[in-house]
Amino acid sequence: MIEAGHFAAFLALAFSAAQTGLGLRGARDASGLFAKLALLAMAFAFLTIVWAFVRSDFSVELVAAHSHTLKPLAYKIAGTWGNHEGSMALWCLVGIGFGAAGAYLLKTGKPVFEARALGVQGVLNFASLAYLLLASSPFTRLDPAPLQGSGLNPLLQDPALAIHPPMLYLGYVGYSFVFALAAAGLIEGKIDRDWAKTARPWALAAFVPLTFGIALGSYWAYYELGWGGWWFWDPVENASLMPWLIGAALMHSMIVTEKRGSFSAWTALLAVLAFCFSMLGAFLVRSGVLTSVHAFAVDPLRGSLLLGGLLVLGGSALLLFALRAPKLQGGPEWLATSREGALMGNNLVLTVATATVLLGTLFPLIAEAVGQTISVGEPYFNMTFTPIMALALIALPIVQAWSWGKADISSLWKWAAGFAGLVGVFWLAGIGPFDIPLLAGIGLALGLWLIFGAGQEIWRRAKTVDRLPKLPLRVWGMTFAHAGLGLFVMGAVLETSGRTQTTLALEPGQSAQVAGWTMTLDDVRSIEGPNWYADRAHLFAERDGTRTELRPQKRYYPAARMPTTETAIHKTGVSDLYVALGDGRRTAGGPTRWTFEVFVNPLIDIIYLGVLLIGLGAGLSMVDKRKKKAVTS
Amino acid sequence: MRARTKRLWGVGAVAVVLIAAVALAAVALRQHADLFYTPGLIADKGLPDQGKRVRVGGWVQTGSLTYGDAADMTFLIEDSSGETVEVSYTGIAPDLFREGEGVVATGSFDTDGNFEAESILAKHDENYEPRELKRAGQPTS
Numbered sequence: 001m002i003e004a005g006h007f008a009a010f011l012a013l014a015f016s017a018a019q020t021g022l023g024l025r026g027a028r029d030a031s032g033l034f035a036k037l038a039l040l041a042m043a044f045a046f047l048t049i050v051w052a053f054v055r056s057d058f059s060v061e062l063v064a065a066h067s068h069t070l071k072p073l074a075y076k077i078a079g080t081w082g083n084h085e086g087s088m089a090l091w092c093l094v095g096i097g098f099g100a101a102g103a104y105l106l107k108t109g110k111p112v113f114e115a116r117a118l119g120v121q122g123v124l125n126f127a128s129l130a131y132l133l134l135a136s137s138p139f140t141r142l143d144p145a146p147l148q149g150s151g152l153n154p155l156l157q158d159p160a161l162a163i164h165p166p167m168l169y170l171g172y173v174g175y176s177f178v179f180a181l182a183a184a185g186l187i188e189g190k191i192d193r194d195w196a197k198t199a200r201p202w203a204l205a206a207f208v209p210l211t212f213g214i215a216l217g218s219y220w221a222y223y224e225l226g227w228g229g230w231w232f233w234d235p236v237e238n239a240s241l242m243p244w245l246i247g248a249a250l251m252h253s254m255i256v257t258e259k260r261g262s263f264s265a266w267t268a269l270l271a272v273l274a275f276c277f278s279m280l281g282a283f284l285v286r287s288g289v290l291t292s293v294h295a296f297a298v299d300p301l302r303g304s305l306l307l308g309g310l311l312v313l314g315g316s317a318l319l320l321f322a323l324r325a326p327k328l329q330g331g332p333e334w335l336a337t338s339r340e341g342a343l344m345g346n347n348l349v350l351t352v353a354t355a356t357v358l359l360g361t362l363f364p365l366i367a368e369a370v371g372q373t374i375s376v377g378e379p380y381f382n383m384t385f386t387p388i389m390a391l392a393l394i395a396l397p398i399v400q401a402w403s404w405g406k407a408d409i410s411s412l413w414k415w416a417a418g419f420a421g422l423v424g425v426f427w428l429a430g431i432g433p434f435d436i437p438l439l440a441g442i443g444l445a446l447g448l449w450l451i452f453g454a455g456q457e458i459w460r461r462a463k464t465v466d467r468l469p470k471l472p473l474r475v476w477g478m479t480f481a482h483a484g485l486g487l488f489v490m491g492a493v494l495e496t497s498g499r500t501q502t503t504l505a506l507e508p509g510q511s512a513q514v515a516g517w518t519m520t521l522d523d524v525r526s527i528e529g530p531n532w533y534a535d536r537a538h539l540f541a542e543r544d545g546t547r548t549e550l551r552p553q554k555r556y557y558p559a560a561r562m563p564t565t566e567t568a569i570h571k572t573g574v575s576d577l578y579v580a581l582g583d584g585r586r587t588a589g590g591p592t593r594w595t596f597e598v599f600v601n602p603l604i605d606i607i608y609l610g611v612l613l614i615g616l617g618a619g620l621s622m623v624d625k626r627k628k629k630a631v632t633s
Numbered sequence: 634m635r636a637r638t639k640r641l642w643g644v645g646a647v648a649v650v651l652i653a654a655v656a657l658a659a660v661a662l663r664q665h666a667d668l669f670y671t672p673g674l675i676a677d678k679g680l681p682d683q684g685k686r687v688r689v690g691g692w693v694q695t696g697s698l699t700y701g702d703a704a705d706m707t708f709l710i711e712d713s714s715g716e717t718v719e720v721s722y723t724g725i726a727p728d729l730f731r732e733g734e735g736v737v738a739t740g741s742f743d744t745d746g747n748f749e750a751e752s753i754l755a756k757h758d759e760n761y762e763p764r765e766l767k768r769a770g771q772p773t774s
């Protein structure tokens with residue numbers, strides 16, 4: 001069966017080549033047909049891999065290395081993409097899927113343009129398939145087939161982590177189609193209002209799953225790893241953040257191009273860069289050049305091939321951009337104090353922020369080339385990324401009401417005074433009874449500022465209550481997204497500054513005080529699961545009359561020879577009481593003393609609610625049916 | 634304002650922003666790029682400044698792990714040079730932390746040459762080994 005899948009993948013490769021050749025020649029219908037055929041072939045190929053996992057066919061090397069008969073069915077299926085080769089197959093499938101979707105959905109009335117976009121998409125798909133089949137094949141057999149698989153990494157047997165790669169890839173690889181549309185537009189020499197109207201839903205279609213994928217990864221790390229945090233500025237995390245930031249800039253730049261025909265060069269460049277960062281991310285994660293807590297098993301050869309692909313594909317697109325950008329038309333004139341000016345500022349801030357993240361992520365590599373071994377951690381990013389983004393966020397509510405071309409800035413001082421006042425209130429609260437650190441106060445002020453700004457803007461557009469439901473979906477999308485951003489900022493700052501971390505060592509019957517809670521260890525029992533055994537602690541936490549039991553575990557999976565931490569989290573509605581169990585230490589002749597790491601994470605749910613709203617807002621914007629209005633300059 | 638003057642102002646503003654960002658990044662890197670040490674390197678080149686945040690990597694010397702009365706512990710890190718560094722840490726150890734296994738600790742040295750670790754990174758699965766440890770060299774005994 002897997003051989004049939006292997007053959008189908010080669011068919012997909014051939015179909016992609018046909019799609020490319022016909023597409024770049026302008027044959028819209030023919031290239032569209034091959035795009036759809038490629039999808040059929042690749043879907044079949046992918047399903048044969050899934051089928052091999054479901055049936056635990058250990059004669060397939062990939063299944064033998066990454067699966068086990070004891071795995072629950074859902075995780076057998078998810079095991080398909082929980083490894084390098086399988087996830088590359090998923091990458092190819094998503095890319096081909098977007099091409100086919102484009103073939104089906106594009107109706108611009110410009111067949112040559114559409115054909116070219118499909119052609120470029122074909123190039124990208126061909127390259128990823130070639131890499132898959134020649135350097136990372138999931139289709140190889142093992143002879144003799146082992147009786148049992150060796151892959152039972154318990155960390156991967158988790159619902160959030162099972163969905164996380166497909167979500168992320170819909171995002172990363174989704175930007176490949178935006179890249180293709182941009183390349184087609186550049187070839188034609190036109191990145192105009194019509195181009196932006198076509199391309200924007202596709203950019204949003206990539207942004208939404210990327211947002212959810214990053215959030216899922218973060219939330220998984222939070223509850224699974226036992227480190228109490230939700231973002232570690234780890235290279236793999238940064239690899240997903242960079243395309244997201246560029247994607248955010250792209251979405252906004254596209255609005256300007258759609259409404260006014262301006263920012264053509266910026267929009268085209270950002271569209272190309274988004275996928276370049278996706279490819280860069282794939283390279284960083286899979287090549288082993290960077291030390292990471294999430295590192296996959298690594299292979300330098302595969303890494304060099306990915307780097308080569310990135311350089312060739314990205315380099316060609318940037319060259320195309322450099323050659324065609326001077327020919328792109330601009331829109332009407334605009335002042336610095338105008339909506340265009342504000343969104344240009346947004347482009348700048350997000351691009352610079354991305355560059356600082358890139359620098360921090362790559363600096364260890366650069367240093368290594370000159371013989372130094374260093375690492376760049378959270379303090380660097382807090383010092384650079386945070387203030388740069390804060391600038392944009394402070395400006396957001398002030399500038400979002402600005403009109404196109406030239407804004408009325410007479411009420412600017414009112415806004416500035418408002419923000420200063422808000423910060424002042426929180427600073428006072430800090431030296432008053434509430435004891436909020438200054439940084440947390442600013443963060444809280446910024447979050448509320450953004451939420452207030454979002455509400456203020458939608459009210460400004462509606463003016464009356466009964467006009468609210470009549471506003472276009474994209475206005476609601478903007479409101480939710482910016483309000484979500486405010487919630488995120490509020491949650492992130494308060495959680496980071498308000499988080500407490502304490503290590504406890506308790507014998508059964510002992511108590512300790514942590515952040516207002518009295519923690520008492522009742523006992524620690526040995527328990528068993530289907531493919532693991534564990535020590536499970538029974539801890540009671542009591543505060544102000546509330547009493548709850550927490551049962552953190554330290555599990556051991558014999559088949560994988562791996563321990564994991566199962567944290568216990570008690571949500572109080574305002575914060576999380578989070579406990580991870582460490583080792584038991586036998587005291588001489590006495591009871592065992594158990595160690596615990598106890599975190600209190602305030603407002604952690606607000607962080608994820610905020611991100612959820614951002615994704616939802618972008619989704620609403622995507623389904624809005626836009627009507628084209630004339631440009632008034 | 635004439636178009637050309639406007640463009641000059643625009644370019645000027647962008648340049649200022651870029652220069653400021655680059656300067657900020659440079660300062661941040663200077664202050665927060667954590668150097669990596671191995672016991673052999675420290676024996677050769679001496680201790681880093683007291684209190685400066687650095688990383689130390691190597692292998693946990695078998696038999697060196699001792700627990701304190703509370704949640705603290707100390708252990709020795711060694712590498713192929715035969716030198717050792719004493720590390721003290723309060724907290725729960727990561728899942729694969731064991732004697733004889735590789736470890737990278739982040740923290741700072743005190744005046745006595747003991748390393749106080751804020752965090753410890755051990756292997757997180759059977760196949761993964763941090764690049765820095767590969768170069769440091771596992772002790773042969």
